Amino acid sequence: DAKTTQPPSMDCAEGRAANLPCNHSTISGNEYVYWYRQIHSQGPQYIIHGLKNNETNEMASLIITEDRKSSTLILPHATLRDTAVYYCIVRLDTGGFKTIFGAGTRLFVKA
């Protein structure tokens, strides 16, 4: 079973920041938080991941709360091409891990 809870859908205006929340209250100490997105009829695309500290890359920022029970993915300047389903996943980073997808959040970026 997926270990995360996300809102089913969100809207965002083009050019504004999109903040996608994720609850993972049962995360264990050695599990990472990963974010992927899936644009319609394509395979999932890796966005970012983190363990404890906030992370930033060219696509997004990941803010993880101090107790690690929730996180927020931030797309700083959303574009129409960011319309997709965003999946928050918790999993190990070594060994025989499996990536289990929950329902995700369907983000609509509107002009």
Next chain:
Amino acid sequence: GAVVSQHPSRVICKSGTSVKIECRSLDFQATTMFWYRQFPKQSLMLMATSNEGSKATYEQGVEKDKFLINHASLTLSTLTVTSAHPEDSSFYICSAREGRGGYNEQFFGPGTRLTVL
């Protein structure tokens, strides 16, 4: 990032026939490959995990005799849907992991859309 390809990208077949889908890691050696299935407006469902040279491990409820998985080399895994029926129509996505060292990212293919008539 690393590239995973799938072939074909879409296939239409008659009920009762078998269909083979190939998954290749193009610029890395994948010790582990995963197969997912996705129905319209649903999330990805993990079907099976395969390690190079060994039998695949299927998730609960997935028929191993219907969905044959072969991971014969470090760059190729195949999924064969045997005696396909309309209810097998779905989007099939493979994923590959290098699995060496401390960082094990998982890369996804573009998917194969199967339509069984």
